[in-house]
Amino acid sequence: MRKILVGVKRVVDYNVRVRVKPDGSGVVTDGVKMSVNPFDEIALEEALRIKERGEAGEVIAVSVGPDDAQQQLRTALAMGADRAILVKTNEVLEPLAAARVLLAIVQKENPDLVIVGKQAIDDDAAQTAPMLAALWDRPQATFCSKIEIKGGSATVVREVDAGLETIEVDLPAVFSADLRLNEPRYVKLPDIMKAKKKPLDVLELAATGVSAAPGLKPVLTEPPKPRSKGIIVKDVAELVDALKKKGLV
């Protein structure tokens, strides 16, 4: 296989306690720590391992987002991606638009495999992989926990509700990485220095011909309903009493 393309989305770091803006227009992102979507680190790690096994020639990290997403792409390059592409836009794209942009890059680069995250932890949409696969008219394997490349096809283990499902798909294909696919490597300081010299191409969203206009109108963003304050019991007997009172045991 020649090339693997990996989606790298810049998102609010998973440790940040996200707050809703008082006017209901969205969440507070100013001054908030941003990171590579955790599932995308897993996607990238898998691509790097496939390459390190000698089964792929090149790993390309692609991000669709603001200029600052270059930071996340530099992280991807430091992890080991060979080059990176930023499709620049200040608009927040829906997954369908993100998939269309990725398709434009796919058509230019002709990768044998695209690996994205199972979901972005900001929109929690989990749509991009199947959407890209549909638009590209290629197989998809979502929620991968194991990937084996066998020449022109791949055997993939998927995390489904019942347990684990194994499917076989012809390449090229789109995979989405689940948590247990691998544990991403840590970036070492010399790699960060090396990453500065790796190519990072920036192009404008307009160059892909994809519209950023949202298909769904967000009318309100609100915090979840708070749960009512609970009680603290001092021992098991009190716990059982409390449960009995609620008719739960």
Added chain:
Amino acid sequence: MSKILVIAEHDGQKLNQATARCVSCARQVPDAAITVAVLAADPAAVAAQAAQLAGVTEVVTVAAAHNAHALAAVLAPQVVKLAAGYTHVLAASTAFGKDLLPRVAALLGVPQISDAMAVVGAYTFKRPTYAGNAIVTLEAPADKVLVATVRSASFEAAPGGGSAPVRAVAIEASVPAHTRFVSVSAATSDRPDLASAAKVVSGGRALGSKENFELVFRLAEKMGAAVGASRAAVDAGYAPNELQVGQTGKIIAPELYLAFGISGAIQHLTGIKDAKTIVAVNKDAEAPIFEVADIGLVADLFQVIPELEKALAK
């Protein structure tokens, strides 16, 4: 009037309860006619179950050998054909629905609402983002088909008692050969299903080993409860992956959720926010799980579980 197509999830014999919850969501759409579509090798048994769900107007079946296993790439072009004339296409936000519906939406050229948790109007739904920390109300255009996955935990299962007619349809859609089912390793157990159980006993990293996690299984069995686990417990191999509760595991809404040795990371809490009663047992009084617990007990789980077993045996 809304014409809603609900894609049934099943294993060839049994309709998944998540579909009944999806039908409940559809019933909340004003003035809706609800069709359940069953794509299977032999849809008869599943179709009969779907026909009994209250509120279902019609069941359509697509019988084909290639529908023996739910492969999104195979099902999506058929669902697209079926969707003609409908205003909404819905499926449960399970691994099945999350795999299939975005592929359908992209083929239809429309966006998707993932994890719909409340119906505001025929084209307006609420959904959680940021691990449930921000709830967004989204308005979809009324001149396009609305594709959405439905968060099971937010809707009760539609009751039985219906008797909708079942109609077989033939679909001319070229299904790809590029995706092939190999096998599924379903952990067969007599325990209640985590996604729909009324009671769930859950364990975290604190259990410390696979052997110790047996404590959780045993208590669950005594209580007739399903078993859940935090990601840390699953990653450490104490519990199988399909038991993970949370943002990236299962989102559940049992009557009772008992958490033992789980700290309460936001990614875990998002999976249990809709539980009616949350009980937390944790050694650390400062653990964030106590912020959402209805009943908290600051104690060592290795003492509490055996005591609880004894107290419940009485």
